[in-house]
Structures are given as C-alpha cells and as structure tokens.
Amino acid sequence: MFQHVQEKNMAAACDEEMAIVQKAGANLVSERPVFSPDSRYVLCCCGFVVKVFSMSSGECVRELTGHKDFITGVKINPHNQFQAFTSSLDKTVKVWDYPDGKLLKTFSVGYPVHALYLLKEEEDAGYAVIRGKDGVFNLVKFSWTNRKGHTIKVETKEVLRRVSRHEKHLAFGPEGSFIASVTRNKLTVLFTKSGKMKEFERPKNEFQCVTCHPTDACIATGMQDGKIFLWRGLFQKKEVVRTIYHWHTLPVGDLTFSPEGTYFLSVGQECVLVLWQYNTEKKDFLPRMGSPLCYISSSPDGSLLAVSQVENVVQIVTRSNKVVQVFQGLTRVHIPQLIRSTNPIPTGLQMDPRSHTLVLNGRPGHLQWYNLHTDRHLYNLDIVWQNFVSSRRPWEAPEVIYTEIERTAFDQKGDWLATLERRADGMMAEEIKLKLWSFNKEKQSFELNTTVDCPHQGKVNALVFQPHSGADLPPTAVSAGDDGKFKTWTLIDDTDIYRENVCWTCDSVGTYRDLAAKDATFSEDGSLLAVAFGQSLTIWDPYTLDLKTTFCHTFCAEKDSIRQARFGLGSSCHYLITTTSSNLSVWNILSCSLLWTVSCECAVLVADPLSEYMAVFSSTSDLTVFKPSSPEPVYAHNKVVQSSVVAAIFFPKQDQQAEEQTDEAPWQKRSELYFMTYDQDLLTLQKDAPQQTRKDLTEMEVLESHLPPTPFSMYLSQVRPGRQEKDSPALVQHGTPGSVAIQQMLQTPAHVLPPVSTLCQSFLQMLLVSKSSAERQDDEDMESESDEEEKNDQSETSDSEMEEDEHATTVKQSTSQSEKDILSHDQTSNQSDSGKIHLKETEDLSSVKSSDLSWMKGIF
C-alpha cells in the first residue's frame, strides 16, 4: 500500500495534524507505459511514484518512490537496461535501478520537467521539456558528463522553443538526426546537424501526436479529424511527400512505430487498436477494447504492445491480438455526460457487506468492486448489458448519451443488490430500469433476478434496503423519485410446479402533497422510514405505510428543500439529521422536536456504521466530523481539496480486533473516512504525514521469488508433481528395486518357492540393518536409486544445479515412502499367510519401523 502526501492539499489549518493521503486507486494512465528491454516488466507512472509491474504475474513488484510531485515521464536508460530515468514536476530527473527499486542519482534541473527523452547516441545527455520562467514550454538538453555524486545539478541548454508539454507531441528521428514537434496547427522539424527548421501548417486541423520511423526519415502525425499523415522526404529540397491514412473518425490518440519500422499502430477514442502496414494500405484491427485508448507503446522486440485506456487500465496485447495481461487500477469514469455533470460517480461510494470492498461506478454501465486494503481492482459487473459505443464526432449531433447506473444499494448481508440505471437525453423517452440482483454463492457473483421497467417517472433520488434486525421478514427496498412517489419493493415467492423462484414486486406506493421525494432512509433497526419531500421530512411506518409524523423546515427559505436525511446510529439512533443547501439540522424523534441547527452548505453527509460519528462535507470542501447529540464539531478541516468532494464513506478498518492505536482520533478508531473528489481521486485522512510506509519489501521479494524465472523451470514446476504421483505406486508394485534378494524372489516361479512362512524371516532379516550403519547404508542405497531414477526419467541434462538438487530430494522422498509401504504391506501379508506371527518378529518389525523413521529424519 503506497501513501504519499499531496502537499498542495495540505494548506489548510486545522486543530490537529491530519494529512490528506491517497491510499488507493491512483491514475496509471497519465503517461505512456514503458517496457523493460527484456519485456519482463512494465513501468507505469502513477502519481508521485512509478509502479513496476511484472509481466508474468500481473502484480506490482516494485514502487519507485522518492519524487515529491507528479511524475511526468519514465524512460529506460538505452545504455544500461537495468536503469530507468524519471522526470517529475518537482524539478528533478532521477535515475533508478528499477529491478531492485533503488534510487541511484538525482539530477536537479531547476525547472518543472514535463517530458523526458533519451537518445541511444548520446550517452550522458538527455532532453527534457521544461516550463521556463516565462511560462513557455521549451525543449532543453541537459548533460551530466563527468559529474560524480548522488545529487547533481545539471545545466540546461535550450534546443527548441515553444513546444507542447505533452510527451506525445515531440519525437526524435533516427539517430537523433531531427526533432519533430507539433503544437496545435503546426509541425516543426528541427534538423540537429544543420540547425535548420522546416515548418508545416494545417490551418483547419490540429496535430494530436507525432512519432518518427526508427530508421527512415519519416514522421507520422495523428490529426484531430482522425487522419494520419506520413511525412517523407524531409532531407530533400523538393516538396515533402505527405501520405494520408484515414480510418479513425475521432482524433487520433497516440501513434507508434514497431521497432523494425515495418508497421505502425494507432489508437483513439473508438476503442480500436489499428495496425497499419508501412508503405501499404493494409490494416488490421483489434476492436471493442472496452474504453477509449490514450497511449500505446511497443515492447523493444515488438512482440508485445501496451495499450493504456482512459478508464485506468493498461492492457498488454500480443501481435496475434490476444490480451495476455491487464494492469488495472481504480476504474475511472470517463463518459462525457458524467464528467460534465457535478458528480462523476452518481452511485456514490458503497460497501459490499459480504466482501468488505468498495463498490462504485466504473466502466460505462458497469459497477466495479475495489479492495481498498490491498489496492486491487477485483471485478466489474455488467449491469446495463449494452455495447459501449464510442462518442460521435463533435460536430455531429446528437451526442451519444449512455445508460448509466445512478443508484445502487446492498442489503444488510450482501445477498441482494439493487441498481437503478437511467438514460435521459431530453429528446426521446427516458429509459429507467430498476434491477435486483441476488448473490449466487456457487458462482460467487451477482445474478439478475428481477428487472423493473420504468419504476418511477423521472429521476430516482434514493434507493435503500430496509435493515432487518434478525426478524424473519422478506427483504424490502425503497425507492424515491422526482415524480413525488416512493415505492416499497418486497421479495415474493414466485414458485410454481416447474421451478423454485423468488422475485421482487412493488408492494406499496406513498406520496405526500405531490412534492418530489428527494431522499429516503431507514432507521438503524428498520422500524422507521424517513422520506424527504421538499421542506418536509415525513416519517412512515414501513410495514403499514402510515404517516407517523412530519418535520418541517419552516425556518428555511422557500426554495430550500431537504437534500439528505440520515438517522443517527448506535447511541444516537433517536436523532435524525437533515441537510439542506444552507442548513444542517438534527431532530429528536422521541420528542419530535428540533435539537439543533447550524448554517452550513452541505454537499455530502455520511454516517459511520460502527460508531455514532457523522461527517459532512460542505460544497467548498470543508470537512466537519460531529456527533448528532451536540453541535460542537469533533473535528474540522477546512478545504480538504481544491476541487469539490462528490462522495464519501466511512470504511471499517480491516482488523477491528487489533490494538487500537492511542494516537488516533476517537472518530477514526473503527473506520476510515474515504472521499472521492470531482477529479476522481480517492483520498483519506490520516494522522500526521506518513513516513513512506512502503509495502513490505520482503513480502515483495518473496512474491518475486515465486515467479518462475525461466520457461524451463516453469515447465518443471508444472511437470514435477504429476510425475511424483505416477512413480510412487509403480515402486510399491515392484518392490525395492535395489534389493537383489527380492528380485530373485520375484523372478523364481511361484511353484518352486518355499512356503511364505519360511521366506518371511529371511526377508525381514534382509531388511534389518544394525542401527549404527543404518543411516549410511540407506543413504547410499537411496543415492544409487535416485540416480537410477534420474537416468530413467529425465533425459534433459541441461538442468540448473539447484533444480537438480531439488529433484533429487523429491525422488528420495518418494522412494523412502515406497519402502515404508512395502514394509507395512509385507507385515499384513505375513499375518494373513502364516496365520500367526511371533512376538519376536513383531518386535523386529517395530524396530525396523523405528529405524526407518530415524533415517527418514536423517534425510530431511
């Protein structure tokens, strides 16, 4: 679990030292991912750190931490394949040994670095895009020739003025012969040797990205109208030849050439990876990648491609269009209709009570399950079941409006999930569906049980399950909508003679003065239902739907209707908290009176399920934690983030029974407060700045040691267990192979053999070994046997030493096992054959057994 301080958010003055930290779900796709030269690792910029993902396991095996601001680029040192350079906005470039995760050097550039380029031809110099003092982005060259020490201050030399700050807007030609830079409508080519410049303008089109052919003097640019231009003949005096490749309808997202330059790849918002053959018109597609693609990079040998998707996923694709690995972070909502709205995650943050994971909007029409404690994306559940269609061209009306999940709710045990999806484009009839999903224990996933078409007319503002305190009542859910109705839904038995089934049905409908129902909530024990209608808060009996009482915000302005209503929990369960756009009020249900009210502009109100604390975020992102019983805040933090807070949740801590740390605030003892900002950063509050409590390095090393190092060992690890199992029964059948007496016994025809009772003694004596010599002799025996075994079984001799050793021990183990089997087997056969067994013999046998065990101990 990585943690870092977002210093710019630290500004606020608060009574206690609490830091805003991002604990999970950072953005993986802010920059282009980079392959290591052997394609075993992929390096991704991830906020203030670089994550090193293992190709074979898909795990994050290293984190390069040390930068104090956002990392803007990562590059592998072309002269040392175990080193990586990273650039950051903290005005430094750092060199890392990424397989070990060690910081080697720090170059202080003096300006925020926005992009970094390294060339094979220049061993101790690099190029960086910096933001100069005048606010203009320039490409500079910095070199570290003959400088020693850990931190080096480097000089910068300006190469090209007025470039774009994005990495994909600048590219270097083969052997650094030219530099191509695009800014809006202009392509600038600077020839490094001559220092001459060529400029090309496309006044009606915008350049989106640029890349250069690895060997030819050829530039590829992606345009806003979806065309790809190949510019050739740059060094000739004649007009430059421009070839157009047009498949994309939307702006080209990123372009890259294969390492050999035989083809190039383009991605865009169409969610399609397009492979173009260089010099021909042929192309190949990988469609339906799931979400718009923003970056693509090719592995050094060209066999793998890393495709970054805006939903925070990096997919590794082989040349045969097969997805082999997926590195997934917290899925980000990217559809424009939600980004434009005030809340990009309309479902808010929910906790799945069964798996204790976070559930929120993810892909369009999906819900995602995210484990906060391990920072891992678990799975997506397709709720809407519709194909994701990429957006239309900006000038084409109408814009695509996606069906999006607006409300979700889990019942107390996590057996039922209710989702509400809605599509409203303002032109055609609205599409609203309430879906109820049951948890299938065998498949360990949710299955659709009931779909209700058009449960409400218009927006649905609340969807909650009724908590049951152990009562044997059918599960009940309540939905409340802008159509002024709230409906209770209950599970009914739909069993007939053909199948057993349960389904949901609308039980009752309630209205109050034709006002829009803005929120609905249940008390902790589920015995009261509160529904907010305009300025009034109505309390109902959920079983009979009798209106019990009404609280009215008469002191508020006319248009100031209730936004949220929550019952207190635990010891303050007799309080009811309501928020309006200007007030926060607490009502006492027992006396039916207003307890206290404060003036504050509330945006988000959440209650801790494990204590009585509640937290409220104002629309200016001020956090207040309070107890419903008193208007005194327990904790206040002004301006937690620059942008607005759109959702929050008190998430129970992983180990509830663990020792409660004394230095923690009382409201943080049992749950952690997570909140989502408008920019979709999932943040939490922590006592004082964390000292880079990194993930256990030992744990990570163990993880890596489990990874198969070579294909051969991988093969062995697959083969070994199977062969062991096969060999041991065979040995039991044929007796101890080394023993001559047994072989003789087996080869002699049965009818000439003496009776078994006479053979028994000699056989047992043959097995008996004096205790002093037992170990040695047996070991030798074993050794020879195992050698034989190896010759028989294993023709490959090119095994590594370590593995050979391992193999030998396993064989020993199996033989010893088999010998023991023989003993026990013979013992039983003796009993059955001779009918009686001497006491002495049993003693002998027991001594055999004990000696047997002792030499086994010796081996292990």
Place this chain on the structure above:
Amino acid sequence: MAASFKQTAALSTPRVGRKQTPDAAYWNNFEFPVTVKEYGAVSCVDFSPVEPYSFAVTASDRVQIYNSRTNKVEKVLTRFKEAARSGRFRSDGELLVAGGDEGLVRVFHLDTKTSLRTFTGHTRSVHAACFSSDKVHVLSASDDKTTRLWDLATGEAVQTLTGHQDYVRSLAVCKSSADMWITGGYDHTVRMWDSRTQESAMTVDHEHPVEAVLMFPHGNMFLSAGGNCVKVWDALGGGRLLATCTNHHKTVTSLAFNSTCSRLLSASLDRHVKVYDVGTYQCVASLTYPSPILSFGVSPSEDVMAVGCADGMLSIQRRKQEESSTKQALRQRKRRGATSRRFYGRGGDYRPVVADYSVTHKQKEQLKKFDKHLKTFSSTKALDEALKPCYPAEVTVGVIQELIRRGSIKEALAGRDDKGLELLLTFLCRWTCEEKYCRVLLDVTTLVVDMYAAVVGQSGKVDRLLQKLLRSVQRETSHQEQLLNTLGSLETLLATAQGTNTS
C-alpha cells in the same frame, strides 16, 4: 478480440395475465381441430384403452365409434329407442356398455356390433354405466336414485344400492379394486360403495349437484365435479377435503386424467378445458372451445383429444407431429452424403489422453442479421432488417431502442424510399398505440412524421398508411379520454363515499 459483441436484447415487458407454462405449450400444441356435427348434444366421449385408441361418442340415440387416425366413423350402434348415455369401453376394448333414457343398460360386442346383454331393472333413465375393473360386472347409475351391479355372465342384477336422495348422474370405479366404486348424485353427495356391504362406505358432501366423479387408480383419492368447482377428497383419510379448484365459472361437466395421471383435466359449460397439476391442484393450462362442453376425452397416448359440445359439435384435435431426432439425422446424412460423413467424422470417437495437448475450436457466436449490421454501425440496414415481419415486435422495438441509445435513430429513419417508408409506417400503424411499446414508438412516430412531411401526397400507398396511422392515434386518444372521464367520475364517487363514511 477484446470483448465479444453483446447482442441486442428484445424489449422486455412484464407479462400481464397468465404466464406461458410448459404445460400450456404442451396442451396447446394441437393441430387445427376437425369439427364434426353430431345428431345431438354429445353426452359422453370415451377412448378405447387399447390401440388404435378409437373412441366412442354418445350423442342422441346412438353411439358412434370413431377411428382416431382417420377421424371417420367406423361403427354405429343404433339399438336405442331414446337417447343413449355413457357409452364406455371395457378395459380390453372389446365390449362397450351404454345406458339410455329408456332405463336399459346394453352391452355390445364391438367386432360384430351385436348387443350381447340388455339389463332391465332401472325404472328411469340410466345416465352412467361402466364396467367394473374385474371385467365381468357392469355398474349403472340411474335417475331412480339407485345404483345397480350387474353380472355379465347371467345378466342378473347382483346388487341394488340405494342411498342417494336424488338422481345419480355419475359413476367411477376404482382400478385397483373390483369391489369399490363411487357415485355422485344431484343430492350433492358423493358416495363410496363396497360390493361386500349394502350400505355406502363413505359419503361426502360436494355442496353442488355432482356432474362427474373420478377416482385415482390407486383408490386413495377421488374427485368430484359439480357447480363451478372440482373437489379432491382423501378416501383413506375418511373423506377429508384436500383441495378445491374453482377455476371454471360455470358448471364443470366432465373430468379426466392424462395417461400418467399426473395431470387432471376438467371441462365446463364455460367453454374451457383446464389442466391441473395433481400435486398442487394449480391450473397449469387452459384450452378454449367455441361452445359449452359436455364431455371430452384424451387418448391414452395423449395424441388425440376429442371434445363434445352441447350444440352437438365434436371437435377432434391431433397433436402436432414433432420431427423426431432420427428423422433429422437421416436428413442430415442425406444432405452431406455418407462418404463425407465418414471423412469429416473420422477420429470423432478419439478420447484425449493425459499428455495430449488438445486444441479447442472456438465456436463463433451466431449473431442475428440486425446485430451484424449494428456491429458495423450501419444503422439503416439494421433497422430495415429488424422491420421485417419475421421478427416479433419486441425485437424490432429493441433494435429501435438500441439505435436511439446510439443517437443514430435519425440517420436510420431518414432517406427512405417508398418501399422502406411503407415498411416502417406499417410497423408503426400496427404497434404505436400498443401500450407496452408506445413509450418508445411515439417518439419515433413523431420523428418520422416530422421528417417525411414533405413527401405527403407523392405516393398513394404512403398517404393511405399515414391516414391509417392518424386514425389509430385518434382512436387511442379518444379511448384514453373516455378512460380518464370514467376515472374522474369514479374518483368523485369514492371521495363522496369516504366523506359520508367519516361524517
């Protein structure tokens, strides 16, 4: 392929009313009925228990034996001077017994059509007669309130049982015991009789004149029908009422089991035959006929169903023949040729051993044609395909909805020629006012009318369709207005009623 194409889902609407059950599908899977006009009301239909399952139809003064394969009359028994009643087969299908309004019980030999015995003794008409399960006795129930047991060999009455207070109109025997039978009378009672005693062994009260009785083959339970209900009685439990089925709304006239006794069928004057599950006595299927039903029968193979109506119509239905799998296989073989089958099917029985690396063939997903067009973003083609009459309306509406979601509905609707427009308008005329689709289709209709306002008057067919559309929308609006009016007046009434109640 990164992700497979998700097929367009048909618009799902909640089904109003009865759900389609497998049983309903089974019992409605009959060919179009053959209707025969009989001489009078068909009072009894009985199938022969042996192949070829010919059936006896009692109507007016005759009993006719129909061949169940050809639906033709094979034999006619016309010895009756008055109306014949209850022509029923013996369990070997060789003899037939029939009562009649003249008070006689006649036994016929079917092969020779000769009357073997005539039992005299009843003083009034005999409405029910049947063979006992030992084959050598005949039972008859008469309007003279008695039930008689006759010996087939001597032609004498063995027993005369009295107890009913009114006409005895129904009779059923227990298949597992020759000594037990039940009768149902118009005195609302069902009586169980034992030939070893004179008195009735058990009496239950049905609360309606009993029209039909039926006994399970094991004899533990029996059923009675009368009025609009069917009642299930537990004989072992001393005549305990187990269940009551009141699915009919007129008098139930006839009862029967299917071949395995897992389903109960009842026919009624309300023109329905209902099928019940005998475990739960839930109605699982319902069949409708044009006129009130007096009697019906199901062949032991469940292939033929004959229903006799009060207006003398006999409807004979045969089950639709399913193409058997062997036939299909034969046809496939014919198509491919035996040699190619041998060629392509070679090694088909090979079982992979552990060390084998098996290459799996991934079956390509079959997409509907409109899905293929949607996949390639050709919206006009997708809509044209979905509008074809071969797709049910909910599929078409599903495709239209998908086009709306993609924002390409306008492109799909625009630029149509006469033929395309006709197809579209025909669909809209038919379905726009349908309640479950109108949410989606009203918007589409508005769009179409806006778009093609300019072409009005250019094609007669299109104009006619537009007129038709207008008419259907007008009809629907006036209908809705009427409904609203009714609702308004109802609300006034209810409000007034509430007001008076509280005051």
